[in-house]
Amino acid sequence: MTAALAPAALALGDDALVLSHRLGEWAGHAPVLEEEVALANIALDLLGQARILLSLVGDEDELAYLREERAFRNLQLVEQPNGDFAQTIARQLYFSTYQGLLYGQLAAGDGELAPLAAKAVKEVAYHQDHAEHWTLRLGDGTAESHERMQRGCDTLWRFTGEMFQPVEGVDVDWQKLEAGWRESVGAVLERATLTVPEGPQSGAWSAGAGRQGLHTEPFGRMIAEMQHLHRSHPGATW
Amino acid sequence: MVTETLLEAELRRVAGSVPDPELPVLTLEELGVLRAVHVFGPGRVEVELTPTYTGCPAIEVMSTDIERALHEHGIPEVSVRTVLSPAWSTDDISAEGRRKLAEFGIAPPRPQPTDGGPVPLTLSVRCPHCGSTDTELLSRFSSTACKALRRCVSCREPFDHFKEL
Ligand SMILES: [Zn+2]
Numbered sequence: 001m002t003a004a005l006a007p008a009a010l011a012l013g014d015d016a017l018v019l020s021h022r023l024g025e026w027a028g029h030a031p032v033l034e035e036e037v038a039l040a041n042i043a044l045d046l047l048g049q050a051r052i053l054l055s056l057v058g059d060e061d062e063l064a065y066l067r068e069e070r071a072f073r074n075l076q077l078v079e080q081p082n083g084d085f086a087q088t089i090a091r092q093l094y095f096s097t098y099q100g101l102l103y104g105q106l107a108a109g110d111g112e113l114a115p116l117a118a119k120a121v122k123e124v125a126y127h128q129d130h131a132e133h134w135t136l137r138l139g140d141g142t143a144e145s146h147e148r149m150q151r152g153c154d155t156l157w158r159f160t161g162e163m164f165q166p167v168e169g170v171d172v173d174w175q176k177l178e179a180g181w182r183e184s185v186g187a188v189l190e191r192a193t194l195t196v197p198e199g200p201q202s203g204a205w206s207a208g209a210g211r212q213g214l215h216t217e218p219f220g221r222m223i224a225e226m227q228h229l230h231r232s233h234p235g236a237t238w
Numbered sequence: 239m240v241t242e243t244l245l246e247a248e249l250r251r252v253a254g255s256v257p258d259p260e261l262p263v264l265t266l267e268e269l270g271v272l273r274a275v276h277v278f279g280p281g282r283v284e285v286e287l288t289p290t291y292t293g294c295p296a297i298e299v300m301s302t303d304i305e306r307a308l309h310e311h312g313i314p315e316v317s318v319r320t321v322l323s324p325a326w327s328t329d330d331i332s333a334e335g336r337r338k339l340a341e342f343g344i345a346p347p348r349p350q351p352t353d354g355g356p357v358p359l360t361l362s363v364r365c366p367h368c369g370s371t372d373t374e375l376l377s378r379f380s381s382t383a384c385k386a387l388r389r390c391v392s393c394r395e396p397f398d399h400f401k402e403l
Contacts, residue, residue, distance in 0.1 A: 034377035034387070041383040048293025052322070115323030120292055122325065122403050123383070130378055 005112050006057050007073070008169030011211055012102075012113070013053030014074035017064055018219075019095060020046035021226050022082060031085050038130060042092075045123045052116055065230035069213075069220055076210040077159035079219040083152060086138050086145070090152035092131035093185060098163045100124045101180045105172040113170075132188050139192025146193065153189065154197045161201030162210060243277065250275040252311045253285055259299040260382060263342045266300060270330025273321055282315040283308060288326045291383050291403070328402050340366045345373075345388065345399040363399050365390035373397075 023043035030036035054060040078095060082088045103124060106117035138149040164178040186196050209215070229236060242250070253275055254267030266272045266287075273286035285304055289297045301318040308316045328347035331339075336346035345363050362371040370392035378401075380387040385398040 034379070037381070038377060038379035041379040044293040044295070044383055045291060046293070048289070048291060052292060115325070116292070119322050119325035122327075123291060126378060126401075133378070 004169050008167055009053045009056040011073040011167045013050050014072050015078050016046040017050035018074045019078040020050060025082055042127050049120050065227045069215055069223055071213060074210055075162050076216050079215060079222060080156060081218050084148055086148035087152035087155060089131055089134045090156050093135050094156060094160055096124055096128040096131050097181055097184050100128050101177050102172060109171060111171050135188055136192045139194040150194050153194060157197035157199055158202055165211060167211060246275050246277050249283060252307050253304045256303045256307050259296045263338045264335050268332045268335030271326060281313055283313050285318045286321045287318055288321050290326050339400055343397060345397060347400045347402045350402055363388060365393060366397055367395045368393040
């Protein structure tokens with residue numbers, strides 16, 4: 001690997017790792033068994049991506065379990081708490097649409113991340129399909145499910161702008177990515193009888209911050225839990 | 239272009255006959271995950287293996303099983319290398335593999351559209367129990383990432399469908 005690739009592999013690897021952990025928190029809490037299984041499967045796909053990406057940078061376990069909060073380069077979107085099921089689906093919709101477009105562009109190029117992107121983009125298509133299906137079902141469902149789905153989309157909207165901040169070493173057309181994302185997400189929300197949130201896509205205090213190692217308050221608790229076992233029992237295996 | 243030697247072909251048959259740890263009705267050759275076997279010297283062999291899904295936990299068991307099979311075949315030094323490119327696709331499952339899946343009660347994957355992305359859900363999946371094409375999707379994800387859960391409208395039996403990737 002070339003050293004220039006490290007920031008890119010770290011950013012994309014941390015996105016996958018952190019979202020994988022968040023989705024794993026649904027184990028034992030999902031509304032129905034099929035969703036328990038679906039979210040676990042999506043988490044596993046993401047963990048697979050994370051392992052490959054972080055291994056390009058260094059030792060995957062050290063990177064996942066021994067880094068301090070400020071050393072993580074993931075988007076703030078993926079670290080946001082699960083909330084209710086609708087909020088988790090909103091996060092999935094926003095992120096899987098982004099990841100599908102990003103990997104799609106990377107796969108079409110000839111950079112070092114192209115082989116992984118070509119493989120992952122096919123898996124992400126299923127994640128996106130799952131998120132869109134649920135967005136439609138909840139948005140165009142009961143008054144209660146509609147309201148919750150709208151709230152989930154609104155709550156996370158201000159974390160979406162960060163996705164389109166160029167990442168060092170990720171050779172894609174960011175403007176095209178953003179336009180594609182807005183079009184795709186907008187179409188799904190419209191079909192789901194939901195409103196595209198109108199607020200800013202980032203707060204002045206948070207623009208692009210996750211990629212620079214600044215994270216929101218819930219992230220500290222999340223990584224404390226994620227790293228607890230490894231830090232208490234260094235080198236533990238089973 | 240290096241052609242496969244007789245010994246490499248023989249070792250490929252040995253490695254390829256190892257059963258898939260998750261779906262033991264299939265061999266690794268039928269699943270299409272065995273990419274190459276290279277002999278680098280007397281008793282020194284490298285095997286190229288590709289994962290079905292990036293997060294497939296079975297890849298480590300597959301590697302160990304291949305190493306064991308080749309050791310038992312008299313090769314002392316075996317290394318298994320994971321390759322990502324070209325990405326595995328369900329189109330890599332052999333015709334014999336598809337037949338065995340159906341026999342095992344799992345609807346085999348449909349051929350892939352050429353533009354990428356998931357196969358349109360309108361393409362029918364045949365019930366492995368009664369052969370009816372009148373089946374419905376229950377869940378996009380089943381016991382493993384590679385399967386979806388469906389139900390046959392004709393015979394009412396639920397079944398797994400090896401979904402297209
Ligand atoms: Zn049937």
